[in-house]
Amino acid sequence: MRMQSGSTEAGSREDLIAGGVRELARRTRFPVAFGGLIHDGEVDITTIVGNRTRHLDGLQVRPERGLGGRAMIELRPRMTNDYRSSQQITHDYDVFVLGEGLRTLLALPIVVEGRPRGVLYAGAWEQSPIGDVTTAPAMSVVQRIATELRIRDEVERRLHEAAPPPVVASPQREDLRESFAELRSIAAELTDESLRERIAAVERRLMGVAEPAQALDAEPAAHLSPRELDVLACAAVGSTNAQIATQLGLREGTVKAYLRSAMSKLDASSRHSAVVRARRAGLLP
Known part of the structure; x- marks a missing residue:
């Protein structure tokens, strides 16, 4: 061989x-x-x-x-x-x-x-x-x-493009958030653990660039499961429940359940509020 x-x-x-x-x-x-x-x-x-x-x-x-x-x-x-x-x-x-x-x-x-x-x-x-x-x-x-x-x-394309700029302006921040959500979606499909770890490392870099001081100093207010974070990351860039279900290979009802759970853990009354609280806690860029 x-x-x-x-x-x-x-x-x-x-x-x-x-x-x-x-x-x-x-x-x-x-x-x-x-x-x-x-x-x-x-x-x-x-x-x-x-x-x-x-x-x-x-x-x-x-x-x-x-x-x-x-x-x-x-x-x-x-x-x-x-x-x-x-x-x-x-x-x-x-x-x-x-x-x-x-x-x-x-x-x-x-x-x-x-x-x-x-x-x-x-x-x-x-x-x-x-x-x-x-x-x-x-x-x-x-x-x-x-x-x-x-x-x-x-994954390789995203990893290659993921070298973040030293200062993130507003348009760049939105691109960064979309990249973060896409990386979460891609990682959810992978079976190769080494690639999943590489993606997780890139996600941490993106988090540090999005909110440098906050990401380093803030203590997360809640612990979200990987799937809850996947769903919330997609919701953060405006995806509907149906779109999130397609991106992550889930049922729409399952997406709603993950969103409700994340909102409860973050003490949020809406998905928008949950996204804001997750960003303040350093869970999302």
């Missing part, structure tokens, strides 16, 4: 692919599965499971080339149950695929915001039928990976 060297974040993306490859093999019951993400214009196959030989080691796939390249260009799964004789693909990678002895091959592109980001494969040494029973669970695997990559991309 070849792993991409570099940052922790690159490593965590490779971990995501490794989990996806194992899940693909389990859900499709194909004996062999492998895949990777695009780096420098080519897909580096970083995870291989179930292989009998080492022929798939070092495989790098270019868009347009081979079954996986065609899947990435067409942004849809491509499959063959007789790889050797297929006339629909280039055979650039025969030494890898046929070296492993694979006859049936399914290639699934990982598509984020309309762009291919990688590809997963499921294969078998014998001729096997590939139909909806196989492709539906296989697509759910790559769609889950694509969603996680999209979230991570957004």
